Amino acid sequence: MASKDEGAFWNIISYLIAGMGFWGAAGALLDNFLKTQIFVFIGIFLGLFLSIYLIWVRYVRSDPGNLGK
Amino acid sequence: MTGTLGIVGFGLSTIGPGIATGLIFAAYINGVARQPEARSILQPLAFLGFALAEALAILGLVLAFVLK
Amino acid sequence: MNLLEGAVRPGFRAPDAGDFVFPSIFGDSVLTTKPVVLVFFSVILISTFxxxxxxxxxxxxxxxxxxxxxxxGFVRNEIGKDVIGSEFQRFVPFLFTIFTFILTNNIFGIIPLxxxxxxxxxxxxxxxxxxxxxxxxxxAIRKHGLFKYLKDMCFMPGLPKFMYVILAPLELATYFLIRPLTLAMRLFGNMFAGHLLLILFTLGGEYMLHDKxxxxxxSVFSFGFSLGFTFFEFFVQCLQAYIFTLLSALYIAGALADQH
Structure with missing residues (x-):
């Protein structure tokens, strides 16, 4: 169904923003306490990989017509 | 005219993902149009490609706020 | 920081966010600025129609x-019935109100005067x-109860246990912060940028008209672009009203579904 696909696009973008935003913000908070500069970037990249993993679980792996099956 | 260069960087970083998303869905539509029964195989692949391409654009957005 | 200082000749005022602020028509009341008057006008227009x-x-x-x-029929069948499913009838008035309200208010952007x-x-x-x-x-809370709703949201089956610790905040942030944020920002950003673009081309054309x-x-090209973008804006305005309603329906459908 076309409209379900359209929802998936915006959900993917939401997950990406949430991943990088949340873990980036956590890293920035840690930087603020420890007076360092590195954790915000670690957080952003951790969030990037986590959100791509989450998208993979939601939309690629769980699909019954997947190639891997 | 005032502002930060980070926003210009975000604008530049959206060009690549924009082209990439266009190519991914052009290929997806092409594939589905030629072989409609392949849709369930192609759709997760298109979503994964879309997520990987779009990640770069969102990375630009986040770095525009982080880098001073 | 000053970008492009000296690149813009004196005399041309580039449009900015100040062009979206209007003085009150009668007195100082915030209820009579142009956007609020337009909202009331749109409600009268939709109701009358x-x-x-x-x-x-x-x-x-x-x-x-x-x-x-x-x-x-478009809202009922294409958005409500297709997306929400068997319980769609309850939500059709809500979706219909959102769709017509946003559509009318968006299209005000290209109506002359x-x-x-x-x-x-x-x-x-x-x-x-x-x-x-x-x-x-x-x-969702009325259908599943608060606890089950949060549990379904955070813990999707089929993942290793330690992943839940770092994935659950992500899901919570998506549902409670990012979804409403993107929903509002997408509509606002599209309308803001489109209107700014139209102002820019029209003002630029008018400025060049008084030059050599x-x-x-x-300046003919500038006016031509502004005319072309007017038609493009009409397309974007309809599309944004549709997408906003569609995503609302999808979120409601996700709330009604048994497993997210």
Whole structure:
């Protein structure tokens, strides 16, 4: 169904923003306490990989017509 | 005219993902149009490609706020 | 920081966010600025149109009844029935109100003499988003209960245990912060950018028209672009109203579904 696909696009973008935003913000908070500069970037990249993993679980792996099956 | 260069960087970083998303869905539509029964195989692949391409654009957005 | 200082010749005022702020028409009340007046006008317009189209409903519809039924049928079947499924009838009035309200207010952006999309002021998309946000959480909590709703949201089956610790905050952030944020920002951003683009090309063309002959020739292109973008804006405005309603329906459908 076309409209379900359209929802998936915006959900993917939401997950990406949430991943990088949340873990980036956590890293920035840690930087603020420890007076360092590195954790915000670690957080952003951790969030990037986590959100791509989450998208993979939601939309690629769980699909019954997947190639891997 | 005032502002930060980070926003210009975000604008530049959206060009690549924009082209990439266009190519991914052009290929997806092409594939589905030629072989409609392949849709369930192609759709997760298109979503994964879309997520990987779009990640770069969102990375630009986040770095525009982080880098001073 | 000053970007492009000296690149813009004195005399040309590039449009900025200040072009979206209007003085009050009567007195100092915030209720009589242009965007608020347009919102009230749109409510009157929508009510008049749909009352007129449904008052004398006939089996063989008149032209106005046909137009009203077409819009209603589109929201009911294409958005409500396709997306939400069996319980869609309850939500059709809500979706229909959102769709017609946003569509009318967006199209004000290209109607001559009005030419201001109300949704390019952030307050209006945010207030519509608050309604959608409350609705889909309320629907889900009433159907599943608060605890089960949060549990389904955070713990999707089939993952290793330690991943839940770092993935659950992500899901919570998506449902409670990012979804309403993107919903409001997408509508606001599209309307704001589109209106800014139209102002830029029109003002630029007008500025070049009062310059040397060679610039006057180029001003034709500027006006041409502004005319072309007007039609493009019409497309974007309809699309944004559709996407906003569609995503609201999808969020409600997700709240009603057993497993997210």
């Amino acid at each position: 749909f009352i007129a189209s449904s008052r004398k409903a006939l089996v063989v519809p008149s032209k106005i009844q046909f137009a009203g039924e077409m819009v209603y 009005i030419q201001f999309p109300t949704m390019s002021r952030i307050g209006f998309p945010v207030s519509i988003t608050i309604f959608v946000y409350l609705t889909y959480h309320f629907v 002959l060679i610039m006057q020739l180029f």
